[in-house]
Amino acid sequence: MKRAWSGKTQGGKWGQQFVLYYFKYGSLRLLYLVLYFVIPFYLIFDRKGYRAMRWYAQKVGNKNRKWHLPFVFRIYKSFGQLFLDRFSMLGNPKRRFHFEIINQTLFDQFYYGEKGFLLVSAHVGNFELFGYTIKENLKIIHPILFGGEAEVYQRMRKSIFTEHQIKPIILNPTGDYIFEIHNALQSGNIVSMPADRTYNEIKDFTTPFFGYDAKFPIGVYQIAATLEIPVLSIFVIKTGYKKFRVYIDQVSDNQFSGRKKEQAVQMGKKYVAQLEKVLKQHPSQWYNFFPFWDQQIKDLNINKKKYGE
Numbered sequence: 001m002k003r004a005w006s007g008k009t010q011g012g013k014w015g016q017q018f019v020l021y022y023f024k025y026g027s028l029r030l031l032y033l034v035l036y037f038v039i040p041f042y043l044i045f046d047r048k049g050y051r052a053m054r055w056y057a058q059k060v061g062n063k064n065r066k067w068h069l070p071f072v073f074r075i076y077k078s079f080g081q082l083f084l085d086r087f088s089m090l091g092n093p094k095r096r097f098h099f100e101i102i103n104q105t106l107f108d109q110f111y112y113g114e115k116g117f118l119l120v121s122a123h124v125g126n127f128e129l130f131g132y133t134i135k136e137n138l139k140i141i142h143p144i145l146f147g148g149e150a151e152v153y154q155r156m157r158k159s160i161f162t163e164h165q166i167k168p169i170i171l172n173p174t175g176d177y178i179f180e181i182h183n184a185l186q187s188g189n190i191v192s193m194p195a196d197r198t199y200n201e202i203k204d205f206t207t208p209f210f211g212y213d214a215k216f217p218i219g220v221y222q223i224a225a226t227l228e229i230p231v232l233s234i235f236v237i238k239t240g241y242k243k244f245r246v247y248i249d250q251v252s253d254n255q256f257s258g259r260k261k262e263q264a265v266q267m268g269k270k271y272v273a274q275l276e277k278v279l280k281q282h283p284s285q286w287y288n289f290f291p292f293w294d295q296q297i298k299d300l301n302i303n304k305k306k307y308g309e
Contacts, residue, residue, distance in 0.1 A: 023091025028084060029241070035080040042076055043069075049289035055296050060210045061283035074284040081238065082126045082287070089132055096242070097129055103248040110230055111139060116185035117230040119192035120220060120251060122275050123287040125237040127194070130246055137165040142184045144169050144177065144193035171199065178223075185229050192234075195220055195271055196288065207269050210276060212293040221264035221271075224252060233271050235278045237285055249274050 022031070043050055053072045057063075062071035088095050101107070110117045116139070121127040131141055145168045169180045169191070184191050195217055198204045203222070204215040224231045231251040239245050251271045256263040279286055291297040 021091070023088045023095075028088050028095075031084050032081060035077055035084075039073060039076045039080065043073070046289070051300060052288070052290050052292070052296070055299060056286060056288075056292075059212070059293075059296070061279075061286060071284065075286065078238065078284050079287050082285075085126055085238070085242075086128055089129060097133070098243050099130065099133060099236070099246050100239070100244070101246040101248065106250060107232065107234075107248050110232065111190075114188055115230065116188045117190060117232060118185070118220060118224055119190055119232055119234050120195040120271055121192065121234050121236070122194050122196035124196070124275065124279060125235055125282070125285050126244065127192075127234060127236045129244065130234065130236045131166060131192070140184070140187075140189040141166045142169050142180070142189060142191045144171060144181070144191065181223060182227070185223070185227055193220060195268075196275065205265050205268055206294070207272055209272055209293070210279075212295045214272075214293045216268055216272060218264055218268050221251075221267040222260065224267060225256075225260040225263040231267060231271075233274045235275070237278065237282050247274075247278055 050072065053075055054068055057068035057071045057075075061075075062068050065071065085097070089097070111134075128143075131143065134141070143166060169177050169184070171177055181191050198215050198217050202217045203219050205218045206213050206215050208214075209216075221231065223229065229252075233247075233249050233251050235247045237245045237247065251267050251274070253266075253270070256266045258266075291300055
């Protein structure tokens, strides 16, 4: 079984269209309840995602428990709520969410400064919502996005992006996005991206993550080391209905030494340590529904018959 991720938000064109239309008038709590009827179908028919999450439960997030199905169910429920929260904002931008920000002064230090900086997050919690809360528009935010999203989702995103001075940079096979990232940072703006997934030919490095080797992209840290740009990590964790806790920390460090490549790896490992710390507190908000760890890939290959391959 290969490590694979499509780069697309789940739900499909018609599912996304319905959710966006619903949120112009409908209740968020009501759709939360609908999740309890939808999730069992994902557990039954999304076999690859379920197997990946079950391994994560057994080896990482729920390893001290005997039964893992309730934990896996919570992951799908949490992911479903993330999906609904995100589309709720797109369908009705006036809807309000509440954010408790840990280390706000650190973010402000760079946001109000002249220099551009990088924000790295992960497919943990709901990072996208935080960008919509920044009202002052002192800096342009350039989220790095993967192509291939449904047209409906792209159209609604474009509308709210314009309102909040967010200009996405789309990853493409030609590598042109590298120049866009460089120009955005040199202009004193913000570039943000998840840093927990490799995609196509993106360069990566391998490091222990919860005791198992895993691959993480390194390009973002190479850019930071080359341009001497600060890097902050940000994880937006759901803590209740319309409530989120935002963890902000610094990844770059003046004490990093060696060549630029070595500094990039040091930054990458520091980010992984920060990600692991957040996940230990919120293990059910991990949303990588594919074999992520090297050992996970091996285990699912070894157990093909057991897992129904």
